[in-house]
Amino acid sequence: MNETIEMAPFDAPVLEERPWAVFSACRSADPSLFFAATRDDERAALKICGTCTVREQCLGFALETRERFGVWGGTTERQRKRLLRA
Numbered sequence: 001m002n003e004t005i006e007m008a009p010f011d012a013p014v015l016e017e018r019p020w021a022v023f024s025a026c027r028s029a030d031p032s033l034f035f036a037a038t039r040d041d042e043r044a045a046l047k048i049c050g051t052c053t054v055r056e057q058c059l060g061f062a063l064e065t066r067e068r069f070g071v072w073g074g075t076t077e078r079q080r081k082r083l084l085r086a
């Protein structure tokens with residue numbers, strides 16, 4: 001019997017850099033929400049982050065790499081700027 005395994009839509013370099021991404025709640029979400037043009041999209045992305053089991057790793061990665069754009073680890077760009085200043 002052949003089984004189809006759902007793979008996260010990440011390519012090899014991404015998985016090498018962020019192996020935890022396979023467990024991310026956003027792996028099947030619309031990426032444009034996470035680089036939102038509107039507050040509504042940003043809120044939708046943050047809601048997804050709220051259910052994510054790898055949020056800590058994601059935030060750690062975003063802070064470590066000084067990720068300037070988008071929602072990462074349940075934080076907005078502005079929130080990460082504040083965290084990095086603190």
Ligand code: SF4
Pocket residue numbers: 021024025026027034048049050052053054055056058059071072073074
């Ligand atoms: S914390 Fe948010 S941005 Fe990070 S992997 Fe999870 S859902 Fe995606």
